[in-house]
Amino acid sequence: RKNNIYNNYWNQVYLKYLNFLINKKKKIKLLDVGCGDGAFLKLIKLNFENVSLYGSEFTYHVYKYLSRLLATNLFYKQELSEIKKKINFKFDLITFWGVLEHLIEPLTALKNAEKILETNGKILILVPNYNSKARKILGASTPTLNPREHLHFFSQKSMEIIANKSNLKIFKFSQELPIIDLMYPYIKYSKKLLADIMKKKECYYHIYILIKK
Secondary structure, X not given: OOOHHHHHHHHHHXXXXXXXXXXXXXXXXXXXXXXXXXXXXXXXXXXXXXXXXXXXXXXXXXHHHHHHHHHHHEEEOOOHHHHHHHOOOOEEEEEEEOOHHHOOOHHHHHHHHHXXXXXXXXXXXXXXXXXOHHHHHHHHHOOOOOOOOOOOOOOHHHHHHHHHHOOEEEXXXXXXXXXXXXXXXXXOOOHHHHHXXXXXXXXXXXXXXXXXX
């Protein structure tokens, strides 16, 4: 997170989707599930005055910073089922940035997210793509193949299935294109390569925006 190139990349990704999802003329409530060091929430705070921020996180070493950023809107070490009992409103936008693959029960998480989502609300999910160009080249050396942390991988079909079981459906599918540096010795970097990766849906990340059925 101290690397400016890394931060600039993610800020551009965040802003692209925020500008698509958020109407600046309307007040909304946003819950970021697994908000980590709060970089995503901080960016919203700096750019969207109409958004009330909420976050959930289990990691202890970011607790102090998140407490300053969110105050009472921080749900520390609380599952979505617990959060539901503590609020008397629903969220307009719920985000899972690189979170769902870490959860023991992602289906349960989505079902609980649907229960605290406004009727016209949206859920954004970013997950690693198992069928990425990186994995096809690097095999077991691909960073995303980390069985101690990444417990699940999702295809478009499996995401459609768990969305359906959660009373949700896929509203929009998108891809993000970081070409990880470990691939550089094996590829000839070009616009043609990027176009081919996108066409074959081999980007490193897949993004799904879900809505209620």
